[in-house]
Amino acid sequence: MSLEIKKIAVLTSGGDSPGMNAAIRAVVRTCAFHNIECIGVYRGYQGMIEGDFREMGPRDVNNIINKGGTILKSARSKEFMTPEGRKKAYNNLKAQGIDAFVVIGGNGSFTGGLIFNEEYGFPVIGIPGTIDNDIYGTSFTLGYDTALNTVVEAIDKIRDTASSHNRLFFVEVMGRDAGHIALNAGIAGGAEEILIPEEDMGLDRLVESLKKSKASGKLSSIVVIAEGDKIGKNVFELKDYVDENMPEYDVRVSILGHMQRGGTPTCFDRVLASRLGVKAVETLLEGQSNYMVGVLKDEIVLTPLDLAVKGKSQIDKELIRVSDIVSI
Template identity: 60%
Template sequence: MIIKKLGVMTSGGDAPGMNAAIRSVVRAATHHELECLGIRLGYQGLIENDLLELGARDVKNIINRGGTFLKTARSKEFKTAQGRKKAYENLKKHQIDALIIIGGDGSFTGARVFGSEYDIPVVGIPGTIDNDIYGTDFTVGYDTALNTVIEAIDKIRDTATSHNRLFFVEVMGRDAGFIALNSGIATGALDILIPEKDYNLDQLFTSIERGNKEGKSSSIIVVAEGEKLGGVYDLAKATGMKYPDYDIRVSILGHVQRGGNPSCYDRVLASRLGVAAVESIIKGKRDIMVGIRGNKIIFTLFEEAIRKKNEINEDLIKIADIIAV
C-alpha cells in the first residue's frame, strides 16, 4: 500500500512532550513528501470531522510547550461500532491512508480494534506520565513529570524541616508506582508506598519510628494514588491516631504533574519516536507501538503492549529500603 497522507492525533491523558511528538511526525511526513492532517480531540474529533492540515511551519514553536495543541479527549462514542464507522468515513473523506496515535494503552486498544475493522495502518507513540506501557523503557512525559514531582517534594521538605513535620505526599500512579518509587528515592523519602508492593500499617509505623530514632528532623512519605492501604488521608489519620504528638500534613500534587514545559529528554524522545513512527508506516508496518529500549528504537505489537505492563525494578525497591535510614 502506498502511503500519501497521514493523520496524527493525541488521545487519553495529556503528557509533556506530546507537542514535540506531533511536531516530529509532521516534519518527518514533510521530509518524506507526505501530507499530514492533525485530528483535534482524539477519536472524538475524528468522529466529528475536526481535522486540520499541518505543514512544517504549522508546528513551529511548540516543541517547548506542555500539553497538546491538538487537544485530547476520551471518547465513549468511539467504543461503539457506529462511532468507529463515522470515524472511518471521515478518514476516507479526507483520503487519509494511515494513522499515528500518541497516547496510552486505552488509546492503543481503540487503535487495534479500529485498524483491524477497517484495514487502516495504525502506529502508536507511547505518551503518558505513568511510564506503565510495555515495550518501551520510557514513555513521553514521564521524565518531565518525575522532575516536577522532585521539585515539589524538595520544596515540601523545606517546610517539613522548619516545623519538624511528617508529610504524606501523594503522586500520580493509580496502577503503577514508577513516579512514586523514583521520586521517593531521589528526594530521600522515609518510605514509599506503591501499588506493586504489599504493605501494612505496622510496616509504615516501623519506618516512622526508625526515622524518629535516627533523629530525622523531617519525614516525607511518598504515596502513589493507587497504593492499597486506603488513601493518603486515611493513612495520615491512622498515623495521627498512633502518634498523637506528631504534626502531620498531607500534600496531593495532582494534575500539576501533567503540565509544564517538557524536559530535554522528553523532547528528544518524542522527536525520535515521531520520526520512527512515520518511517515505520512508510515501510509497511502496522498495528505496532514504537518505543525505546537500551537507547534503541524497537517495535511492539499493540496486542502485546496492551496485554502486558512495565514492571517495577525490584532492585529499586531494595535500594529505597536501604538508603531510607
C-alpha cells in the same frame, strides 16, 4: 501491506502529557521531510468521528517543542467505543484520503486503534504518551520524565518547610496502577517511605519504619504515596492512623494533583518524542503498521500493538531495595 502511504493523520488521545507536542512536531516534520501530507486530528478519536481535521505543514508546528499539553487537544470518546462511531471515523479518514494514522496516548488509545485496525485494516502506529510510564514495550513514556521532575521539585519545596518544623508529610502522587512515579520521585526526593500499588507494606511496617527513622535522628520525614497504593487506605486515613499511633509527629498531607500532567517537557522527553515521531512515520512508510514505537535498552524498538496493550509494565523491584538503603 502493499498500500503506498501518501497521507498520514496524527492525533493525541486520553490524558495529555508533556512531550506530546514535540511528538506531533516530529510526525508533521517527518511527513514533510518524506514529501508526505500530514493531517492533524483534533480532540482525539472524537475529532476523528466529527471530521475535525486540519492540514499541517512544518511551519504549523514552530515553537511547540517546549509547550506542555497538546495543540491538537485530547478527549476521551465514548462514541469511538461503538461500531457506529468507528464507522463514521473511517468514512471521514477515507474522504480525506488518509492512509494511516499515528496515535499518541496510553493503553486505552492503543486499544481503540487496535480495534479500528481489526475492523478496517487501517494502518496504525502508537506513540506512548502518558506520565504514568505504565506501558509495556517501552522503558519510558512521553511525559514521565517531566512529571518526575515536577514531583521532585514539589517535594524539595515541601522538605524545606518539613525540616523547618520537624514535620511528617504524606505526599500523594499520580499512579493508580503503577508505582513508577512514586518510586523514582520518592528516591530522588529523599522520601523515608514509598507506598506503591505493586507492594503492600502494611500499616504496621509503615509505623515501625517511621519510628525507626525518628530514632535514627531524622527530625522530619516525607512519605510518598501513589494514588493506587496497596495499603488500602486513602492518604487522609493514613494521616489519621499515624496521628493516633505516632503522636510525636505533626502530620500533614499534600496531594500534588493535576500539575503533574503539565509543564514544559524536559530535554529527555523532547528528544524521545522526536525520535519516536520520526520512527512512527518511517515505520508506516516502510509498509509496516500496528506497532507501538518505544525505547528499550537504549534502542528505539517496535512492539506489536496488541502486545503493548496486553502486556504489563513492571517497576524495577531493585529500586525498592535501593530506596530502603539510601533512606537509612
